[in-house]
Amino acid sequence: MSRSRSFGAFTAVGLATVAALVLWANSEGRRWQREDLPRLRLLVTRLDLTDLALWTEARYTRHPSQTDLFSAFQDFPAAPEHFPSGSITGPPPALRGTGETSGVRVGRP
Amino acid sequence: MRRHFRILDFALASLRRRRLKNWAIVAVYAFTVTIVSSVLLLTNAIRQEAALLLVGAPELTVQRVVGGRHAPIAVEVTETIATLPGVVEAQPRYWGYTYDAVTDSTITVIGAGPGSAELEMVEGRLPEHSTECAVGAGVAAMWGAEVGGEVILIDASTTGVLYEVVGTFAAPSDILTNDLVVMTGDEAALFLGLPEGWATDLAVRIANPAEVDTIATKIKRAFPDSRPITRSEVLRTYDAVFHWRSGMMLAMLSGGLIAFAILAWDKATGLSAEERKEIGILKAVGWDTGDVLELKMWEGVVISVTSLLLGLIAALIHVFLLGAPLLTPVLRGWSVLFPELHPVPHIDPYLLVSIAFLTVVPYVAATVAPSWKAAITDPDSVVRG
Numbered sequence: 001m002s003r004s005r006s007f008g009a010f011t012a013v014g015l016a017t018v019a020a021l022v023l024w025a026n027s028e029g030r031r032w033q034r035e036d037l038p039r040l041r042l043l044v045t046r047l048d049l050t051d052l053a054l055w056t057e058a059r060y061t062r063h064p065s066q067t068d069l070f071s072a073f074q075d076f077p078a079a080p081e082h083f084p085s086g087s088i089t090g091p092p093p094a095l096r097g098t099g100e101t102s103g104v105r106v107g108r109p
Numbered sequence: 110m111r112r113h114f115r116i117l118d119f120a121l122a123s124l125r126r127r128r129l130k131n132w133a134i135v136a137v138y139a140f141t142v143t144i145v146s147s148v149l150l151l152t153n154a155i156r157q158e159a160a161l162l163l164v165g166a167p168e169l170t171v172q173r174v175v176g177g178r179h180a181p182i183a184v185e186v187t188e189t190i191a192t193l194p195g196v197v198e199a200q201p202r203y204w205g206y207t208y209d210a211v212t213d214s215t216i217t218v219i220g221a222g223p224g225s226a227e228l229e230m231v232e233g234r235l236p237e238h239s240t241e242c243a244v245g246a247g248v249a250a251m252w253g254a255e256v257g258g259e260v261i262l263i264d265a266s267t268t269g270v271l272y273e274v275v276g277t278f279a280a281p282s283d284i285l286t287n288d289l290v291v292m293t294g295d296e297a298a299l300f301l302g303l304p305e306g307w308a309t310d311l312a313v314r315i316a317n318p319a320e321v322d323t324i325a326t327k328i329k330r331a332f333p334d335s336r337p338i339t340r341s342e343v344l345r346t347y348d349a350v351f352h353w354r355s356g357m358m359l360a361m362l363s364g365g366l367i368a369f370a371i372l373a374w375d376k377a378t379g380l381s382a383e384e385r386k387e388i389g390i391l392k393a394v395g396w397d398t399g400d401v402l403e404l405k406m407w408e409g410v411v412i413s414v415t416s417l418l419l420g421l422i423a424a425l426i427h428v429f430l431l432g433a434p435l436l437t438p439v440l441r442g443w444s445v446l447f448p449e450l451h452p453v454p455h456i457d458p459y460l461l462v463s464i465a466f467l468t469v470v471p472y473v474a475a476t477v478a479p480s481w482k483a484a485i486t487d488p489d490s491v492v493r494g
Contacts, residue, residue, distance in 0.1 A: 057215065
């Protein structure tokens, strides 16, 4: 077999492996959506959960969506940052200067 | 056609002559593709998982803000909110944190609402009495707790309180429940030291999603010290955290891309003396410039396609079969209780095409460009250097 044919065969096997892994992954994703997702969503609804339990070292990493508006220094001014998750989690939308927190208004009623 | 295959044959033979150097390039290149693809696949999977799961979250959570910080809210506020048109239900949420000095871990304590005793994701059941609790898999593993066992937790008045474990959360729910201790609502309020009639925040269920923003505005108007957080804001938070522009993606992706740029730059800045000599000889024996460029293009294609395929296969296996062990230490940060990652596969074909385009095209271009300069020079001067 010529070298170009060997390379063609290698590429074909590689592409077939990638395709097989992608098909397997997508079928696993569909199985999760069919079997686990309804039960997990019920859990979220019953316990009124709002965040993923990924980072437990600080309030603003455990519940990024419920965090204070100035969460980076919430422990005390110039508090040391919790690296690296503090740099992994981006600032919440409310801090991006778009005024996304609902109903904010100026002045006292 | 046969001519192209001949040139490809020659390119493969040429790569074979410098096999050590080329295998080293393939190894570095494939590793870079693996890391960049793993980060993209993992964050994309978690982002998708969060988006699908948190659809079950309350349409609105209402906090009270004192001095710019989250403070307890009066439970009686629910009565006013419940009367607003469009509101299906407003319930107090009792939740907070407790620090376990023995294991140096922070645990999330949460009060379960009534009527939630039976859940499929719980082995056993949720607590019905004040002396009972259900724990997440991480907490159970840390304390060696199991259904029927007992755990001692330190409450807000620093008193140890004994609870019977009546349920543990099943492994598929780790990403939601790993660090949870679930108690009855009243017991959670007592444990966390919330004054009677006060809650951590309120969960508001709204029938029509189109009315959420209007109701949030009404709540804000009625209670100026409140901060309503909509479910779409929660979903946007996770979308932002795991977006490619966020901190993690930027840190890891830029590292990988810089490594790749250095590799491509090294190729683009010039040919080795041996490669220049080879081009000169080919020209001298009658190859034209187009043939030389095709030869170099094939060399670039062989290296980049081999690396891309090896890198993609390694990334897919690393993230979805092995649970991303290389990235977990980075994601884990300072967390003591970090869930075992089982990312739910979600592969966007656009993502794979982007990876292929970002890696193959620049490398092939970086291989061909310097060869073009050598190929148009007089063979005699190229060979003599």
